[in-house]
Every structure is written in C-alpha cells, then in structure tokens.
Amino acid sequence: MEYAKKSFIFGCIILFLAVAGAGLLPGQSLEAKVQTRTLKNGMTVLLVERHGAPVFSTIYGFKVGSVDENEGITGTAHLFEHMAFKGTPKIGTSDFEMEKPIMEKVNRIGREWSLELVKGEQADKDKLARLRADLTRLETEQKKYIVKDEIDVIYNNVGGTGLNAGTGTDQTMYIVSLPSNQLERYCLVESERIRNAVLREFYTERSVIQEERKQTTDASPARLLSEMFMGAAFLAHPYKHPVVGWASDINSVTLEEAQAFKSKYYTPNNCVLAIAGDIDPARAWPLIEKYFGDIPRGEDPPVLRTVEPQQLGERRVRFEFDAEPSLMMGYHKPTFPAKEDAAASVLASILTSGRTSRLNKDLVQDRQIAVNVNAAASGGGVRYPNLFTFNASPRFPHTVEEVEKAILDHIEKIKTEPVSERELQKVKNSLEASYIRSMSSNMGLAMMVARYQLLFGDWKLYLKYKDVLAGITAADIMSFAKTYLTAENRTVAFLIKKAKAS
Amino acid sequence: MNGKKIIKGLLLGSFLAALVLTAAAQKHPRELGPAPELNFKLTKPVMFTLSNGIQCFFMEDKELPLISLRGLIKGGSYYEPADKTGLASLVGQVLRTGGTKTRTGDQINEELEFIAASVESFTNNEYLTVSGSSLKKDFAKLIEIYADILLNPEFRQDKLDLAKNQTYEAMRRRWDQPMQVAMLLFNEKMYGADTPFGRRSTPASVKAIGRDDLISFYRAYSAPNNFTLGITGDLSLNEAKAALEKAFRNWAKKKVTFAEVASPVEKADGTIYYAFKETPQGNVFMGHLGIAQKSPDEYKVEVMNDILGGGSFTARLMKELRSNRGLTYGIYGGVYEGTGKHRGVFQIGSQLKAAKFVEAVETIKSLIKDIQTNPVTDEEMTTSRNSLINSFVFRFEQKSQILAQYMSLKMDGYPDNYLETYIDNIRKVTKADIQAAARQYMNPEKMILIVVGNEKLFDKPLSSLGQVATIDIKALQEAEKIQ
Numbered sequence: 001m002e003y004a005k006k007s008f009i010f011g012c013i014i015l016f017l018a019v020a021g022a023g024l025l026p027g028q029s030l031e032a033k034v035q036t037r038t039l040k041n042g043m044t045v046l047l048v049e050r051h052g053a054p055v056f057s058t059i060y061g062f063k064v065g066s067v068d069e070n071e072g073i074t075g076t077a078h079l080f081e082h083m084a085f086k087g088t089p090k091i092g093t094s095d096f097e098m099e100k101p102i103m104e105k106v107n108r109i110g111r112e113w114s115l116e117l118v119k120g121e122q123a124d125k126d127k128l129a130r131l132r133a134d135l136t137r138l139e140t141e142q143k144k145y146i147v148k149d150e151i152d153v154i155y156n157n158v159g160g161t162g163l164n165a166g167t168g169t170d171q172t173m174y175i176v177s178l179p180s181n182q183l184e185r186y187c188l189v190e191s192e193r194i195r196n197a198v199l200r201e202f203y204t205e206r207s208v209i210q211e212e213r214k215q216t217t218d219a220s221p222a223r224l225l226s227e228m229f230m231g232a233a234f235l236a237h238p239y240k241h242p243v244v245g246w247a248s249d250i251n252s253v254t255l256e257e258a259q260a261f262k263s264k265y266y267t268p269n270n271c272v273l274a275i276a277g278d279i280d281p282a283r284a285w286p287l288i289e290k291y292f293g294d295i296p297r298g299e300d301p302p303v304l305r306t307v308e309p310q311q312l313g314e315r316r317v318r319f320e321f322d323a324e325p326s327l328m329m330g331y332h333k334p335t336f337p338a339k340e341d342a343a344a345s346v347l348a349s350i351l352t353s354g355r356t357s358r359l360n361k362d363l364v365q366d367r368q369i370a371v372n373v374n375a376a377a378s379g380g381g382v383r384y385p386n387l388f389t390f391n392a393s394p395r396f397p398h399t400v401e402e403v404e405k406a407i408l409d410h411i412e413k414i415k416t417e418p419v420s421e422r423e424l425q426k427v428k429n430s431l432e433a434s435y436i437r438s439m440s441s442n443m444g445l446a447m448m449v450a451r452y453q454l455l456f457g458d459w460k461l462y463l464k465y466k467d468v469l470a471g472i473t474a475a476d477i478m479s480f481a482k483t484y485l486t487a488e489n490r491t492v493a494f495l496i497k498k499a500k501a502s
Numbered sequence: 503m504n505g506k507k508i509i510k511g512l513l514l515g516s517f518l519a520a521l522v523l524t525a526a527a528q529k530h531p532r533e534l535g536p537a538p539e540l541n542f543k544l545t546k547p548v549m550f551t552l553s554n555g556i557q558c559f560f561m562e563d564k565e566l567p568l569i570s571l572r573g574l575i576k577g578g579s580y581y582e583p584a585d586k587t588g589l590a591s592l593v594g595q596v597l598r599t600g601g602t603k604t605r606t607g608d609q610i611n612e613e614l615e616f617i618a619a620s621v622e623s624f625t626n627n628e629y630l631t632v633s634g635s636s637l638k639k640d641f642a643k644l645i646e647i648y649a650d651i652l653l654n655p656e657f658r659q660d661k662l663d664l665a666k667n668q669t670y671e672a673m674r675r676r677w678d679q680p681m682q683v684a685m686l687l688f689n690e691k692m693y694g695a696d697t698p699f700g701r702r703s704t705p706a707s708v709k710a711i712g713r714d715d716l717i718s719f720y721r722a723y724s725a726p727n728n729f730t731l732g733i734t735g736d737l738s739l740n741e742a743k744a745a746l747e748k749a750f751r752n753w754a755k756k757k758v759t760f761a762e763v764a765s766p767v768e769k770a771d772g773t774i775y776y777a778f779k780e781t782p783q784g785n786v787f788m789g790h791l792g793i794a795q796k797s798p799d800e801y802k803v804e805v806m807n808d809i810l811g812g813g814s815f816t817a818r819l820m821k822e823l824r825s826n827r828g829l830t831y832g833i834y835g836g837v838y839e840g841t842g843k844h845r846g847v848f849q850i851g852s853q854l855k856a857a858k859f860v861e862a863v864e865t866i867k868s869l870i871k872d873i874q875t876n877p878v879t880d881e882e883m884t885t886s887r888n889s890l891i892n893s894f895v896f897r898f899e900q901k902s903q904i905l906a907q908y909m910s911l912k913m914d915g916y917p918d919n920y921l922e923t924y925i926d927n928i929r930k931v932t933k934a935d936i937q938a939a940a941r942q943y944m945n946p947e948k949m950i951l952i953v954v955g956n957e958k959l960f961d962k963p964l965s966s967l968g969q970v971a972t973i974d975i976k977a978l979q980e981a982e983k984i985q
Contacts, residue, residue: 052565053899054542085815090530149815149825154531156816156885159892163814179895181537192528207828207855214782215831215853221678322780323678324671355599355611365664371671395671426616433618433637436566441900 030439034449034459035281037288041297042269045288046449046459048276050442054180056277057162057442059450060190061173064265066243067304067381075209075245076253076261078167082205083258084174085151085165088196091189092150096198099145103200106138110203111254118252135203146200154189158182162443167243169381171454177443180278187291190273194266195295202255210251213244221323221495222391229328229493230380232317233387237308239380267298274450277442308332308385317493327400329407329492330379330387333484336456342468343480344377344388349427350419350477351375351410356426363406369398373407382455387491388484400494414481418474428470435466542895544921547732547905548739549912552747555727555755559909560742561734563901567638569735570902571648574913575630577723580698580763586711588703592665593657593716594625597632600661602654607661610647619644621651627698628841630723638736641745649749652724657716669708677979680785681853683777684954687973688787691775691950692847693766699844700766704982726750728758730913732905765844766791774951774964777973784859785954788866789849792837793943795914800839801927802939807836808886809878809936810869811850816885818869819850829855829862837943842914848944856959860966867946874940877933890928897921 035047089096113131163176217223227242234240334340351359352375363370370392379389394403449459547559579590601607619636636644693700770790811819819833835850854862964970
C-alpha cells in the first residue's frame, strides 16, 4: 500500500462529467449552494456552504502544470509545488533579515554547482567537491534561522488535516481541511505563501524529488510504462514529458529558474480558490477580500504555441523491465468541450466501467486473457487535445499481443455495430449517481468546482455538460471510433518481463 | 560570463527586497487573536437488535438521496486451515461474484450496475465485510440483493475458477514492486511462515481449495448472531428497522465457534534480511512486535507515534530523513495495535537513497534511541497534543465514517464512552510517559530489517549494520511457478 504523502503527482485526471437526475436533485440545488466572486486582482473564489460537522475543506490551484515547461526545466512546476511548503519571510524563519543574505549566497553557489553538475563526465571533480562543500556550509549556516516546516506546525496546532499539494500536467493544487473556526488563519497563511513563498532548503528538496522520481517512476512498472507511452504518443506537445521531470532536469534546475517559473504562473489572475463546508459566506467574504484581494495581479501567463502535428502512422514502444507484462495504447482526440470528447467519455464507460462493461466481461471474466483493462477518455491532460487510452495486464500464459488484438477487435465492433440503448442508459444512470456521490464530502465538492473553474473557466460547465453527455447517441460513438480510433493515429507500448537477470 | 552572473544575482536580490516590502503588512499567524469557539457536539449512531439477533447501527443522513450498508461477519483468514491459505480471501470474492440460488453472479452485476448501485465483499484477517450502496429510490432492490447474497450464496464453480486464476496472476505480480516485496517478507519473518499472521497463499494452497471448502467456511461463520450491520442514509429509523427485519427474517440463529488462534511470539533478533532486486533505492521495513488493542498505554503510544513517525512533517523521522537530509520521499512508522488480543507491530518503512542507505538506517536507529533517552521538547508535546485534540472533530465529518467508527469500537469491545473520554486521555499524556513508552515498546537492537534493493549501490555493506541473511527472490518466484 502507498502511504499518503505531502505532494503527489496527479495521474491523468479523469473528468467527473455528470448528468443531473431528473427530479432527483436538480442542478439548481448545487447552484444555490455555490457563491462565486472574482476579486479585483482576478482571483476567482468559490464558496460552497455545507453545514454538517464544524469543518471545511479548501483547495486552490494555479493553471500551471508540466505542460507549461519546456525541455531542460521539466519537473519545475512540481518542484516549485514542493518549495511552496518552505515558508515566507514571516513563516518558517526566526530572523529573515539575517537569513536573507545567506540565502543569496546559497543561490549563487547552488547555481554554479548545478551548472557544473550537468556536465556529467566532463565536470571538474575538484570544483564540484569544493562547491558542494561550500553549499553545505552555507545551508548549515542558514539552518540557524529556519523554523522547520512551520506551515505544518501552524496547521497541526489548530487541528488541520490532509495538508498536501499535487501537480499534474495541467494544474497545481494545494489542499487542507480545518475546523470551521480557523478560516482567518487559513486566509493569512495561504495568502502569505501565494504572495511571497521563500524557497529555502531548495537543494535538499531537489534531492527529495530525485528520490521521489526513483520511488514513483523508476521502480514502478505502471508509471514507467506510462512515461514510455506518453513520450512516444506525443512528438512535439509537452504532454510528452513526465510531471515529475526527467532525472537530468531535476538534478540541474536552479532556485532562480524555479522562482522565475513561479512568478510567471503563480498570479492571482491564474488562480482559483474553493472552500466547501461549514462556513458562513457573510463572514467569509470580508476575510477573503482582506487577505487575498491585494495580492498584486500579474501578467497573463504565456501562451503555449506548440501544437501536436497529426500522427502519420502507428508508433510502437517495447521495453524490458523486472515485472510481469503490461500494455498501454492510445489515440489522439480533441479535448473538452468538443462533442467528440463527450462521446469518448461515454465510450470509455461502455468499454471498461464495471463488471458488465464490454472489455471487463469479455477479456477479464469470460476469456480470462487479462487481469485488468481500463479505458480513459482524457489521457495526458484536458487543457489541450489528449488521448483515448487503454491500460491492460495479461494473465499468464496470455501475452500483451493477444490482449492488444482483443482490444482492437472490440474497437472494430464499435465502428461497425451501434452500441445498445441499454448500454447508453446504464452510463447515464451511473453518471447521475456519481454526480450525487460527488457532493457527499467537502473535499470532493471543493475539488470538483475548483477544477472546472480553473481548467475551463466556469464551474457550471460541470452541470451544463450533462446535456452534451445525455445527448450522446450510438451514432456519435460510432463516428468518434471511425474517425479517431484508427491504426495510423495509434501508439502502443509494451512492458515485457526481463529475461532472467544474470 | 561573470557579468551575467552579477546581473542575475542583482535581479534576484532586488526581487527579494520587493517581496519583503509587500510582506511587511502581513502578520505572523501567531499574532492573530484567539479563534472563535468551535461549536461541536459528538453525534452517535442508534443501536438496535433485530429479532434474529443482528446487531444494527443506524444514522440518518438526509443530505443526499443515498443509502449505504456495511455488514461484518466475524470469520477471516485467521481461521482458515494452513494448507488452504487463501480460502477466506476466495470466500470474500466469490460470495459476491458467485451469485445466489436464484441469480447468477452476472445477473447481479447487470441488475446493480444498471441502477448505479453496488454490493462488494472482501475478507481480511478477522472479518468478512459486505458493503452496499444505492440511490434512495433503488433501496428496495439493493437490500433485496444484499440479503440474497448473504443468505443464499451459491459460490458457483465458474466464478471460483475465475477468482483462483486471478489469484495466481496476483501471485506472479506480487514481486513487481519493491515495497510490496519488502512487506511480504516482513510479515513472514516477523511472525513466521507457519502462523496465520505470516503465511501467504501459494499456487499449491489455492489449488487445494474447492467449492465445498468455500461453502463450509461460509456456513461456519455466517449467522445473524455473528453479524453486525450498519445502515446510513436518507431514511428514518423506523424505515430502516422495517426494511432490515423483512430482508433478514429467514436467517436463523445458530451457534458459531472460533478455533483458538495462538498469538504471535516475538521472533525479532536483529537479523538483516537482504533480498536483491534491481531497483534504484534501498527499500526497507524494520521492526518487531507491537502492542495489543486496549493497552493501558495506548494514548501514550499514540502521542509518541505522532512525534516519532506520524504522517506530518513535524514528525521526527520525516523531518530528519526527508526535510533535513533529502534521503527519501517519505518515511513513516510507529508502534501499532494488532487485531483482537494479538499484538501488532512496531514498524518503520521507507524507500531510501541507495548511496546513503546505511547512513539513513543508522540515523533512524539514533532517532529511536533519542526518544528513549531524552524527553521530547515542549514544542513537540504541545503541537502533537493540540493536533490530536483539535483534529478530533474530523472523526465526525461523514455519517458513514461515524457509523463505521462506533461499529469497530463496539465489536472490538471498547467501552461505550471511549470517544467521549478520548480528548481527556490524550491531554493526560506527559513527556515522561512518552519516554517510558518509547523504552518499553521499541528496541532498535532487536528489530529485524527487510532490505530490498541492490547492495552494490549502497554506501556501506549491510554487514556493517549487523548479521545479514540473504533471501533469493528469484528462487521464491521459481518455487511459486504454476505447474
């Protein structure tokens, strides 16, 4: 089992697209609970009143993820997210005036050291050792003024739980839940770090992330397969590189690069905050205005220019690893709010949601050639055109080739025979229920409205999209499959068990 | 080159200065006045007993049109025969998938999924859990199928074969992830492969399991008087009572007996078990036996765990190994309770930087020794106590969570006022208590270490930490090959 950890990487975000139930719980009832305001600096804040236990959950995010990085600085969005827990000029230090000059030296030596380090074999070993020793000495000196992990200390003392953050391809999100009498403290701490994060202990944290990459990717068959697959499926678009970053880039990114990246994207006008739970909006709004309202507006974030060129033929990756085999395949497709995206969502559900879905029933339960199979409609991310993907693991002695063939046969069937009305209705029923279930927790609610607001500009699209989904027909699904699920638009990656190690 | 550097440095300097200026207006959180009083009342489920003896817990939740069920039958893997290890787990899977007298498993799948409802079952060491959920409008269908599964399961052969095949594949795949391998080996070495705590299923033990075994295992433990059921959602107490009486009316009481399960015996002797795997980090679990439930020292241990190895960055292991030294992405540990009367484990686990592996393990050991030798600081004591007390309210965030919590406490035999007295009990813990608990319940010299990784990448040989025994993963995999 995986432990909960501060800072995590979002996998592909599976959009929670839902249909409001007729007469059950009309969309208006959620609309009535959500208050939205845009502060004068452009920050959007959503409050969702829900009075159960005296607690609330919070999430705020910036529309920045690994898709906003270019080569050489991959992993910077995620690295900065780690750094956002290191404090501010007020929090995390006993004397910032004394600490600041030491930190400036840390930056300078750290940069020199990093630039030497990237030379690899050509690096001057003596120089490296000298710089590393200088850096260690400075870090020790700075430590005298550091109040360790003070954000954790502040929240722990008042009963905060689940302090964490996550970075994905599209966004970076910060979360914590607190007793309902702690709203002002929350606003103070978070406005401080949005305004003014100080990147102390940078080079130690870079080392933590090197270990994070080894643990979550290099030692993980599933994550490694996904990295190989994405790298092949995207030729030009930055969805191709991993959120955690390439090892070389993690090893060489400097504090200034992280700071520069932050100042481009961590602006209130690129931020959405959502608070759900036992809050009184009449009391909450003045606090929110007071603390977040005067964070200076920033420039609009840069526009991503690179567009993935049309795929001209099938791409295949095959690599060996010390693990049982698995496969991933995918097809380029348009993203939300295109109608094709909705058709893809419904199709993914018909293919692999639940025991009665087509691939689960046929591959896993009846023929038993696989132990799991999953389809997802938004592989890569959702801000830019993405992928319709499949993940599967064969059951011995069956092979990845057999499983691939079985999936392809099902895709061909989708292209030639309309899906049944009952299958469509089942998907709609399940979307209706998951819409209701998504409102059963403060964090679930906050995440849902924050994501839609941040990524698509309006949380109500969550409700409006129901019409699009409800309107998806068998013909739409067939047309989607015929257009996008084609051989020349396909990428396939196989993880093969390594022949006996010597 | 030089000029460029200076400019960059200057830019950064002035940037920091600008930041400090804007920050001047902000306060430190400690300068905030006292927070408003928190209005919190402990909420409890209603308990009632059905005419056939089913103990029920109920909480109304009108917020959303949903209803959920959670039932537990005592009878888990502790009670399966050693040569059929894996039986309880198969019962847990096939109870649901194998259908009932009047419905095949596939029919149940179709009926439930069409209305976006679910019934799922699984077994752990002590209990078979069966949970269910549906929209309010479909509750009649949910409870009908839920009771049908419990009262009339068929354990059909085709679904047993499917579950067995999937189990074989899971066995092949359990060597893929280094931490999962370390966990498997930790349980085996900690408790002994011949105990219900340390053994694991093998192709041979699973092959030996037939449909009759599932039926007789389930028959032995499924009885209304050995079943506890929680129900929560959008219905009244009377509606719940009526629905449950009706659904379970044909389930007759019977005598259920449990074989005595010998408690684990301490075997930890300081041995380091090394299993080679080509992987970039040193993956480790270390520890020895822990405490049993309802230990008189449970609150002392809880605060100690929080300070030593809890989930937060204020915990010493995380602070030192991750935040100060950058040797890992995460490290957690503590002295944990077992189930029933059995002792749990004291355990620390982490994936450590290979090039500093031995140094990291030595650091962990010195942190254990430190908390045994020196009192924790006032600040640690305050933060930890405040954290446990002030976050108590989150145990009451969801109705289903409140229900599950009260059910577990009742079934494990805790006093009825356990939660009411929790905060006071935490408040009573002193620095001396923590030090005493650390001495009593942890012994760094006796810990076994399971190390999965490549010793060639380590800073020093493992033998510098103590006596090393080697485990050959490839041989274990070979021995488990399916015939």
